[in-house]
Amino acid sequence: MTIGIIGEGAIGRYVRAHLEGVTVALVRPGREGPGRVASVDALPGDLRLMLDCAGHQALAQFGPEILARGIDLVTVSLGALADDALHGRLREAARTGGARLHLASGAIGALDALAAARVGGLDAVTYAGRKPPAGWRGSAAEPVLGLDALTAPAAHFEGTAREAALRYPKNANVAAAVALAGAGFDATRVRLIADPDAPGNVHEIEARGAFGRFSFRIEGRALPDNPRSAALAAMSVVAAVLRRAAPVGI
Numbered sequence: 100m101t102i103g104i105i106g107e108g109a110i111g112r113y114v115r116a117h118l119e120g121v122t123v124a125l126v127r128p129g130r131e132g133p134g135r136v137a138s139v140d141a142l143p144g145d146l147r148l149m150l151d152c153a154g155h156q157a158l159a160q161f162g163p164e165i166l167a168r169g170i171d172l173v174t175v176s177l178g179a180l181a182d183d184a185l186h187g188r189l190r191e192a193a194r195t196g197g198a199r200l201h202l203a204s205g206a207i208g209a210l211d212a213l214a215a216a217r218v219g220g221l222d223a224v225t226y227a228g229r230k231p232p233a234g235w236r237g238s239a240a241e242p243v244l245g246l247d248a249l250t251a252p253a254a255h256f257e258g259t260a261r262e263a264a265l266r267y268p269k270n271a272n273v274a275a276a277v278a279l280a281g282a283g284f285d286a287t288r289v290r291l292i293a294d295p296d297a298p299g300n301v302h303e304i305e306a307r308g309a310f311g312r313f314s315f316r317i318e319g320r321a322l323p324d325n326p327r328s329a330a331l332a333a334m335s336v337v338a339a340v341l342r343r344a345a346p347v348g349i
C-alpha cells in the first residue's frame with residue numbers, strides 16, 4: 100500500500116524508519132523534491148492513507164481536503180479538534196469522501212477503558228501532564244515559569260482539556276485524547292506541570308464512573324530529537340497502520 104506522511108520532524112522520522120510503504124511527504128511550499136509534494140492535488144492517485152505527524156496547523160490546512168478525497172488519515176494532532184469548527188469540517192469531509200480520520204492514541208494509554216467507561220457514564224476525569232522543563236520550552240509555560248531556573252515541580256496550567264489543547268498545541272494532545280475518549284473537552288480537568296525531577300514525559304489519568312474507578316500512569320521516554328514528544332506517540336502511529344492491515348485486531 101502507498102502511504103503518505105505530513106511532518107518530517109521527530110515523530111515523522113521515527114514513523115518512516117519503522118514503517119514500510121511511506122513513499123511521499125506533503126511538505127511546505129518551497130520544500131518540494133523527489134517524493135515531496137506541496138499540495139494534496141499533487142499526491143499520487145493511488146494513495147489511500149496519509150499520516151499527519153506535523154501538528155495542529157497542518158491538520159487544519161490539509162486534513163479536510165485529504166478526507167474529502169477519500170483518503171484515510173491517521174493523526175497525532177488531536178488537540179486541534181478542540182476547535183469545534185475544525186472538528187466539524189473534518190467530520191463532514193470524512194463523510195463526504197467516505198474516508199476515516201483515525202486519532203492515534205499518542206503518548207497515552209487506557210483510552211480503550213475510558214471509551215468503554217463512557218458508555219456507562221463518567222462522573223469525573225482528570226488528566227495531569229508532567230514533563231522536564233526542556234519539554235515545555237517554546238510553550239505557554241515559558242512566560243509563566245523561569246524554566247531554566249526551576250528547582251521544584253511547578254504547575255503552569257489548570258483548566259479544561261479544551262483550554263489546554265488550544266493553549267499548548269505541541270504539549271497537550273494527550274489532554275485532547277483523554278477528553279475525546281472520555282468526558283469531552285469541557286468536562287475533563289487538566290493540570291500541566293514542569294518538573295526538573297520528572298522521570299520522563301509522565302501522563303496520569305484518574306477516572307470515576309458507573310464502571311468503578313481507575314488510575315493510569317505512564318512514564319514515557321521522549322524522542323531523542325525532541326524533548327517535547329514521547330516516543331510512544333510515534334510508536335502509536337506505526338501501530339495504528341499495522342492494526343489496519345491485521346486480519347485480527349485489538
Ligand SMILES: NC(=O)C1=CN([C@@H]2O[C@H](COP(=O)(O)OP(=O)(O)OC[C@H]3O[C@@H](n4cnc5c(N)ncnc54)[C@H](O)[C@@H]3O)[C@@H](O)[C@H]2O)C=CC1
Nearest residue numbers: 106107108109110127153154157175205206272325328332
Ligand atoms: N498525540 C500525542 O500524544 C502527541 C502529539 N504530538 C503532536 O505531533 C506534532 C509533531 O511532533 P514532533 O514530530 O515531535 O514535532 P517536530 O517539531 O519535531 O516536527 C514537526 C514537523 O512537521 C512539519 N510541519 C509543521 N507544519 C507543517 C505544515 N503545515 N505542512 C507541512 N509540514 C509541516 C515541520 O516542518 C516538521 O518537520 C506536535 O506538534 C504535536 O502537536 C506530539 C507529541 C505527542
Ligand SMILES: O=C([O-])CC(=O)C(=O)O
Nearest residue numbers: 270271272273300328329
Ligand atoms: O509527547 C508527549 O509526552 C505528550 C505531548 O507532547 C502532547 O500531549 O502533545
